[in-house]
Amino acid sequence: MQYLNIHTHLSTGNPDEISVQNFIVGKDETIPRGLFSAGIHPWYLGENVDSLLEKLSKIVPNSNCFAVGECGLDRNIDTDLSLQTQVFTQQIQLAESLQKPVIVHCVRAFPELIALKKKLKVSVPMLVHGFNNNLQICEQLISNGFYISLGSALLKSDSNASKAIKKIPIKQLFLETDDKNHTIETIFMAASEHLGLGISQLQALMLESFSSFKS
Numbered sequence: 176m177q178y179l180n181i182h183t184h185l186s187t188g189n190p191d192e193i194s195v196q197n198f199i200v201g202k203d204e205t206i207p208r209g210l211f212s213a214g215i216h217p218w219y220l221g222e223n224v225d226s227l228l229e230k231l232s233k234i235v236p237n238s239n240c241f242a243v244g245e246c247g248l249d250r251n252i253d254t255d256l257s258l259q260t261q262v263f264t265q266q267i268q269l270a271e272s273l274q275k276p277v278i279v280h281c282v283r284a285f286p287e288l289i290a291l292k293k294k295l296k297v298s299v300p301m302l303v304h305g306f307n308n309n310l311q312i313c314e315q316l317i318s319n320g321f322y323i324s325l326g327s328a329l330l331k332s333d334s335n336a337s338k339a340i341k342k343i344p345i346k347q348l349f350l351e352t353d354d355k356n357h358t359i360e361t362i363f364m365a366a367s368e369h370l371g372l373g374i375s376q377l378q379a380l381m382l383e384s385f386s387s388f389k390s
């Protein structure tokens with residue numbers, strides 16, 4: 176059985192792992208060889224957003240491109256939130272037009288994220304990656320149909336992610352390594368302890384969710 180790593184910035188070459196490697200348009204150079212996601216990250220909006228969007232729209236139809244993202248909203252940076260919202264909206268619309276999921280980066284902008292999903296009547300799955308926020312936000316995301324991916328925060332027993340994991344319906348839960356050097360095995364071990372599920376059981380559940388997530 177394989178480990179599903181729904182979001183990583185590194186290529187591990189681990190045969191026991193199915194990973195979705197992230198490609199940041201405007202920053203990364205080479206499109207990953209396997210399954211990947213591609214998006215314009217709010218940290219790298221740069222001067223010429225239109226050319227980034229044009230570049231992205233040429234990459235996303237690639238059959239190995241599983242999702243659009245990571246993209247989203249970040250209140251911890253100087254870039255104007257209305258510009259971020261505009262670029263995020265265009266990426267959601269691209270994902271909708273190609274019926275691919277969206278991998279979301281969200282920092283201190285959850286009410287805006289939830290409102291945008293409603294306003295745009297998004298039909299494709301939206302996955303909030305690297306979640307490590309409080310239970311109230313977690314519950315709001317779940318009830319609004321978001322998927323949630325947890326990563327290295329699970330390695331700390333008192334983190335928000337460790338407190339939230341049991342509250343997330345298994346069909347809405349994914350695991351990731353993101354840009355960290357931890358292995359996906361380590362993250363699965365932590366999740367399996369928190370959930371009281373065996374590793375192979377967790378592997379099977381994640382792969383099952385992944386196949387329904389894709390269609």
Ligand SMILES: [Zn+2]
Pocket residue numbers: 182183184197245353354
């Ligand atoms: Zn990331």
